[in-house]
Amino acid sequence: xxxxxxxKLIFLxxxxxxxxxxxxxxxxxxxxxxxxxxxxxxxxxxxxxxxxQGFTLHPLRWxxxxxxxxxxxxxxxxxxxLYRRERPFIVHHVSLKPSLLGxxxxxxxxxxxxxxxxTGTGYMGSSARWxxxxxxxxxxxxxxLILLRAGSRVIVxxxxxxxxxxxxxxAAASRIVVIPGSGVDLARFRPVLEPPAPPVTIAYAxxxxxxxxxxxxxxxxxxxRARGIDLRFVLAGDIDVENPIALPRATLEAWAKLPxxxxxxxxxxxxxxxxxxxxxxxxxxxGEGVPKSxxxxxxxxxxxxxxxxxxxxxIARDGINAVLxxxxxxxxxxxxxxxxxxxxxxxxxLGAAGRRLVEEGFSDRSVEEATASVYRELLAESGPGNSVxxxxxx
Numbered sequence: 001x002x003x004x005x006x007x008k009l010i011f012l013x014x015x016x017x018x019x020x021x022x023x024x025x026x027x028x029x030x031x032x033x034x035x036x037x038x039x040x041x042x043x044x045x046x047x048x049x050x051x052x053q054g055f056t057l058h059p060l061r062w063x064x065x066x067x068x069x070x071x072x073x074x075x076x077x078x079x080x081x082l083y084r085r086e087r088p089f090i091v092h093h094v095s096l097k098p099s100l101l102g103x104x105x106x107x108x109x110x111x112x113x114x115x116x117x118x119t120g121t122g123y124m125g126s127s128a129r130w131x132x133x134x135x136x137x138x139x140x141x142x143x144x145l146i147l148l149r150a151g152s153r154v155i156v157x158x159x160x161x162x163x164x165x166x167x168x169x170x171a172a173a174s175r176i177v178v179i180p181g182s183g184v185d186l187a188r189f190r191p192v193l194e195p196p197a198p199p200v201t202i203a204y205a206x207x208x209x210x211x212x213x214x215x216x217x218x219x220x221x222x223x224x225r226a227r228g229i230d231l232r233f234v235l236a237g238d239i240d241v242e243n244p245i246a247l248p249r250a251t252l253e254a255w256a257k258l259p260x261x262x263x264x265x266x267x268x269x270x271x272x273x274x275x276x277x278x279x280x281x282x283x284x285x286x287g288e289g290v291p292k293s294x295x296x297x298x299x300x301x302x303x304x305x306x307x308x309x310x311x312x313x314x315i316a317r318d319g320i321n322a323v324l325x326x327x328x329x330x331x332x333x334x335x336x337x338x339x340x341x342x343x344x345x346x347x348x349x350l351g352a353a354g355r356r357l358v359e360e361g362f363s364d365r366s367v368e369e370a371t372a373s374v375y376r377e378l379l380a381e382s383g384p385g386n387s388v389x390x391x392x393x394x
Contacts, residue, residue: 009035009375010088012079012098014062015242016046022119022182022292023094027055029368033375035089040082058082062101063242076105083109090378095119103146113378116147117155118165119289148172151381153374155179157289160310177374180314181290183367184299184358189271191301191355194278194348199230199260200341202305203277205270205293206237208252210245213283213307213328218255220283220333224341225260231341233281236273238266274300278347279340282306282316285327290314295362298354303347305336315362321354 009030013019019027019039030037031054038056042063050057060082062075079102083091092115093102099116106114147154148169154176156162166173195201202221206212214235221233235255240246256263267273270293274280280297281304288311294304295315304322306312316322323340325332340347 007035008038008086008088009090009092010038010040010058010083010086011092011094012102013039013041013094014097016041016043016050019094020046020049024053025183025364025367026092026371027053029372030090030092030375031055032368033372033379035375038086038088040079058086072101075101076108079105080108083111089113089382090115090375093117099147107146107149112151113382114147114149114152115155115374115378116152118147118161119157148175151378153177153378155371155374157181158311158314161289177370179367179370179374181295181362181367182292183364184292184295184362186299186359186363186365189274189296189299189358191299191351192275194302194344194351195276197278197341197344199232200279201232201234201277202279202281202337203234203236203273203297204281204283205267205273205296206282206291207240207243208235208237208247209240209243210247211285211287213285214247214255216283216328216330216333217281218258218261219330220337221260222258223330223334224338227338229338229341230260231337232260233262234273234277235261235263236267236270237264270296271300274302277302279337280304280306281333281337282312283327283333284309284312286310288312290362295358298351299358299362301348301351301355303340303350303354305333305340315357317353317357321350321357323350 011019011023011027019041027037038058039050040058040060043059047057060078083106088111090113091102091106091111093099094117096118099118103114103116152175154165156176156178157180159178162176162178165176204214204217221231224231239249252263255261274297280294280302282291282294284307286309288309290311297304298315298321304316306316306322306324307327308324309327316324318324323336325336
């Protein structure tokens with residue numbers, strides 16, 4: 001087998017926009033190690049950008065929002081065909097659906113070096129719906145067979161998720177790695193002075209889905225305004241039509257009619273949102289990895305008010321760069337927002353501490369280095385000369 005085939009690495013991601021916004025540092029790390037990098041994903045808007053980075057693009061037909069068994073089987077078969085044709089040295093599956101379906105496809109195609117990146121449990125880990133509970137029960141049964149088999153690595157973003165996987169498969173503990181977050185460009189997301197106040201503006205940037213706790217934040221902001229404090233709330237993000245718990249457009253439009261609330265929809269320049277805001281907020285109900293939006297806000301020296309849940313606590317440290325409140329507790333969020341809105345000196349202290357925190361371990365460079373270490377381990381395990389024999393299963 002020639003060197004190029006031996007060193008091919010394929011990223012499997014549900015959507016091209018997600019790869020572009022969250023996984024470029026990891027792809028660059030693979031490229032810098034000499035891999036021929038390809039991206040297999042549903043292509044909607046970022047295909048040319050991905051190709052412009054020098055990565056091969058393999059469009060897939062799957063849809064992130066479809067979770068029925070027939071769609072899953074079709075996706076597995078499509079990915080299996082891709083892996084049999086391309087014969088990658090490593091496949092890197094990003095998020096739960098690609099990890100589970102891609103893991104099965106890799107096993108069927110005879111690909112033995114599989115990296116599964118579990119970026120929080122999301123809908124499966126935080127929703128009480130029967131479909132979420134079924135997904136969680138199924139995942140617990142198949143994870144040891146698919147994600148944690150010999151020759152694999154699992155990347156998680158916080159220690160709580162690592163502990164949960166270790167509890168399922170203690171023998172695989174050495175193959176479960178923590179890389180906290182997606183990394184941010186410290187030059188692009190740099191500290192800026194907060195805008196004049198009052199009014200004080202809080203901002204949420206991300207998908208408009210129920211588990212992000214946006215309803216809690218809106219109600220808390222309205223309570224603060226009822227105290228006579230001019231607190232503004234900016235929502236930056238689009239409706240996630242592929243998500244089973246997407247917020248209805250009618251709900252978002254109704255919130256935008258409330259005093260002091262603006263919904264911007266999709267925003268390309270997230271840095272501009274943080275530059276025009278005083279406080280970053282996230283009311284998550286759980287299921288987080290490490291929220292990239294909070295890393296970006298902290299990099300720009302913005303203090304954080306957020307839920308006290310796993311994943312968030314990695315980047316939002318209570319009393320250091322953030323004020324944390326119990327998930328779903330409107331009164332606690334209102335009190336935290338009112339107190340911080342009235343104290344610009346404290347906002348500045350928390351913001352400066354957040355920037356230092358990001359510089360110490362959340363830059364895109366740090367994520368590239370940590371990911372490269374995982375790739376080097378798999379290369380070393382392949383033996384002298386990094387040779388490998390991939391034998392697809394008929």
